[in-house]
Amino acid sequence: MKNLKIGDILIYILLGLFALVGFIGMKSMATMGGRRTVVVLLDGREIERVPISSNMEAREIYIDAGYGNYNILNITDEGAKIVKASCSDGLCMRQGRIDNPGQSIVCLPNKVVVKILGEEGDSPIDDVTY
Amino acid sequence: MNTRKMVLLSLITAQAIVLHYIEGFIPVIAPGAKLGLANIMTIVALYIFSAKYALVVSIVRILLGSLLSGNPMGILFSLVGGLLSWVVMVILQRHPDYFSLVGVSTAGAAFHNLGQLAVASIIYKTIGIFFTYLPILMLTSAITGYFIGIASNYIIVYLRHHMEQ
Numbered sequence: 001m002k003n004l005k006i007g008d009i010l011i012y013i014l015l016g017l018f019a020l021v022g023f024i025g026m027k028s029m030a031t032m033g034g035r036r037t038v039v040v041l042l043d044g045r046e047i048e049r050v051p052i053s054s055n056m057e058a059r060e061i062y063i064d065a066g067y068g069n070y071n072i073l074n075i076t077d078e079g080a081k082i083v084k085a086s087c088s089d090g091l092c093m094r095q096g097r098i099d100n101p102g103q104s105i106v107c108l109p110n111k112v113v114v115k116i117l118g119e120e121g122d123s124p125i126d127d128v129t130y
Numbered sequence: 131m132n133t134r135k136m137v138l139l140s141l142i143t144a145q146a147i148v149l150h151y152i153e154g155f156i157p158v159i160a161p162g163a164k165l166g167l168a169n170i171m172t173i174v175a176l177y178i179f180s181a182k183y184a185l186v187v188s189i190v191r192i193l194l195g196s197l198l199s200g201n202p203m204g205i206l207f208s209l210v211g212g213l214l215s216w217v218v219m220v221i222l223q224r225h226p227d228y229f230s231l232v233g234v235s236t237a238g239a240a241f242h243n244l245g246q247l248a249v250a251s252i253i254y255k256t257i258g259i260f261f262t263y264l265p266i267l268m269l270t271s272a273i274t275g276y277f278i279g280i281a282s283n284y285i286i287v288y289l290r291h292h293m294e295q
Contacts, residue, residue: 007225008233015240015268022264025257 036101038080040073041113050075052116065110073114080114082107138289139179143187146171150195160263163270166239166278168195172212173219173235173282178289181220188212207246214245231283236275243267 040048040063048061054077061073071092072084079099082092085107092107101118149167158164168191176184192208219238222229229237247267251260 003230004232005228005230007222007228008230008236011222011229011233011237011240012272015236015272018240018244019265019268022261022268025261025264 035118036099037117038073038075039115039117041115043111052077052079063110063112065107065112069110071107071110071112080105080116082114085110135179139175139183139187142171142175142178143190146187146191147195147198150191151198154199154201159270160266163243163267164274166242166271166274169215169235169238169242169278170282170285172216173231173238173278174285174289176219176223176234177231177282177286178293181216181223184220185216188216207249210249211242211245215239215242217241230279231286232276232279235279235282236272239271239275239278240268243271 036052038050038052039046042063042065056077058076063071063073069086071082074081074083079097081097082105085092087107087109092105095105098105098116101116104113104115106113146168153164153167156165172184172188175187192212196202196205196208215238218241219234222234222237247260247263251257
């Protein structure tokens with residue numbers, strides 16, 4: 001076999017670069033892939049939409065359910081959680097923190113639904129059923 | 131085209147189809163990361179005859195080989211990969227001072243994979259496939275391309291000697 005020529009070496013370097021591009025692309029896709037949005041529904045209507053990003057500031061959202069009823073939603077980069085509510089059973093608070101696309105928190109007395117939407121096809125799980 | 135040339139070309143194409151078929155039995159570590167045995171015959175046709183006949187061998191092999199191995203869906207992937215690979219190999223082969231057989235074969239393998247990946251990401255509408263498989267496919271192309279190049283060299287040296295008689 002003849003020795004490798006200068007162009008052959010270049011081809012191997014080029015392949016290495018392609019592999020590197022793929023690797024970097026894969027990494028950046030992975031951080032982008034977890035793009036999630038918290039959606040707040042009151043009586044079926046969407047009233048708030050907050051995208052979750054890494055190193056975002058924690059936010060508190062006051063959900064006014066009318067007649068003095070309320071839920072206070074805490075959103076951080078780790079997900080969403082209802083920290084305070086006027087409802088009698090407090091089930092919404094007990095549902096804890098949600099962070100995966102497809103998960104939701106429901107407060108029946110106040111007709112409040114908080115859910116997390118992900119980018120389609122990017123969720124590690126297909127769907128969640130309860 | 132004289133008879134001798136036609137017979138040799140038919141033999142090369144037949145061998146390419148058989149290699150394509152046999153390769154289907156060899157397990158792969160990632161989708162598309164094949165040995166590329168059939169590419170040996172494309173390279174042989176390219177060096178012994180011309181770019182035109184290499185294209186004929188490649189396309190006939192892909193069409194018949196895909197039907198033989200019962201994977202007609204793979205034809206589109208293979209055709210785009212095969213065409214891209216052929217274009218790159220023909221360009222590199224024109225500059226023998228800079229590119230040896232190993233380089234041509236490796237570039238052919240890599241661009242075959244690139245073509246297939248491009249089709250896959252268009253069909254499945256995600257660029258993610260492209261990036262995810264790029265590193266592993268480039269690595270396997272570099273390794274298989276090298277050995278395929280050496281194997282092709284043996285055949286080409288032998289055939290050239292044979293044809294001079």
